[in-house]
Amino acid sequence: MxxxxxxxxxxxxxxxxxxxxxxxxxxxxxxxxxxxxxxxxxxxxPSGCGQCCENFEPxxxxxxxxxxxxxxxxxxxxxxxxxxxxxxxxxKAKGCQLYNPASDYHCSIYGGxxxxxxxxxASSSYSKEGRKSWKPCKFYPSSVLASHTPPLEHRQYSEEETLNVLGAVPPAMSDLxxxxxxxxxxxxxxxxxxxxxxxxxxxxxxxxxxxxxxxxxxxxxxxxxx
Ligand code: SF4
Known part of the structure; x- marks a missing residue:
């Protein structure tokens, strides 16, 4: 619909x-x-995060x-x-004008x-060799990444590593x-x-x-x- x-x-x-x-x-x-x-x-x-929108306007x-x-x-x-x-x-002077700081969901126009x-x-990118790679969002708290099973870090994961640690590789940005x-x-x-x-x-x-x-x-x- x-x-x-x-x-x-x-x-x-x-x-x-x-x-x-x-x-x-x-x-x-x-x-x-x-x-x-x-x-x-x-x-x-992480629930209620929204840090990616606070100082960024698309x-x-x-x-x-x-x-x-x-x-x-x-x-x-x-x-x-x-x-x-x-x-x-x-x-506001900086950041997205559609970001609602008072809502847990933050984006006031989510469907649009x-x-x-x-x-x-929630996407991967292609390396020069044509293989997918993934990196956790820079705003993801290190402590939450470390508590993942297996523990994760703020670094680039190859396609094989992503499959090993997450069980699946996110879709590639360029394909989407x-x-x-x-x-x-x-x-x-x-x-x-x-x-x-x-x-x-x-x-x-x-x-x-x-x-x-x-x-x-x-x-x-x-x-x-x-
Ligand atoms: S449009 Fe929504 S998701 Fe995108 S930066 Fe603005 S508040 Fe964040």
Whole structure:
């Protein structure tokens, strides 16, 4: 079941519809492959951590920003409208503007989060020799790693070592990104969330207005500038 079905309905026949369908499929694939890894390896982030978001704000490709905007308009419309007006819910000078320090889950837009947030800590990379390797997240507490059976450290593990210590190797980041890379132009540059998201929400609302009625309650909104 799509997490943005209402928005997709209003975008049928547009090129943005195709981008969003591709993104949702790519994100679902990541989720399926990681679930299978979590099940076998039983290695997850420490409960309530969130350190990776505290001093980091993701840069997004347009397709990621479009999915995030669509997810917010579908699931958190009021917040999306505030962001379109330039006001983020957890505004701060540094770090992600969507990070909620008061929640144990921290990410306030979990279903709409971008690639880097889905891949960080739960993916492997390829060595020059074409073998996978994995490294525990740098924020993982050393004491928790040491209590793993067998004990783990903050270092690179080869494919064979990862199999020995975790029983499975996480999916490779480049393989998981394959679906997205095929429709991101080589020349496209990424833009930080606080700069790209307000304009992308406005753009999406404008496209929906041009394509029909963007209001789930049935009252058309006035067209907005992209
Ligand atoms: S989008 Fe969510 S997961 Fe990604 S950095 Fe922001 S708060 Fe963290």
């Amino acid at each position: 799509s997490q943005i079905s209402g928005i997709l309905e209003k975008l049928e026949g547009t090129s943005v519809y195709d981008v969003l369908i591709n993104m949702e499929e790519a994100y679902e694939r990541i989720s399926e492959e990681q679930s299978s890894w979590y099940e076998k390896a039983k290695f997850t982030c 840069d997004l490709f347009e397709c990621e920003a479009l999915y995030m905007a669509a997810w917010m308009l579908e699931n958190q419309r009021e917040v999306a409208l505030q962001i379109a007006d330039g006001s983020f819910p957890f505004e 989060r971008p690639y880097v947030c889905r891949l960080f800590g 990104m394959q679906g997205a890379l095929s429709f991101i132009p080589d020349s496209e540059r990424t833009v930080v969330i606080r700069d790209i998201l307000p304009a992308t929400i406005k753009k999406l609302m404008w496209i929906m207005n041009m394509n029909g009625n963007d209001n789930p309650n049935g009252t058309p909104n006035a067209p907005m500038a992209a």
